[in-house]
Amino acid sequence: MAEQRGWRIWRSITGAVFAALYSLAFAWAYIDYLNSPRGWFSDLVLILMVSPFVVVMRFLTGGGHDFGGADTGYVIVGGIFCTALVWVIGAGIEALVRRIVRMAKGDAPA
16 A cells, blocks of 8 residues: 555646646746747746756756756756646645545545
């Protein structure tokens, strides 16, 4: 049972839907960046979408990490990182709602 609990997060319908929606929005932002003229703020939406990745990378590298839309490798890794993060957040929301519903029904102790 404990082994099954560890994988429950990846079977979350809510997490999967959130991750799919995030992936679509991320793909749109990257395509928008590729199609826009390379102005000063052309990758702003893309950077905001991967801000958790940027914060983690700056922490791990001691503050010396720059992110831009032209760095295709970082864009892909940042998209995967943030998609997984959104999946986990969605799974957490689903687990919280399930627990609240179980408590309301009286099936599980608080």
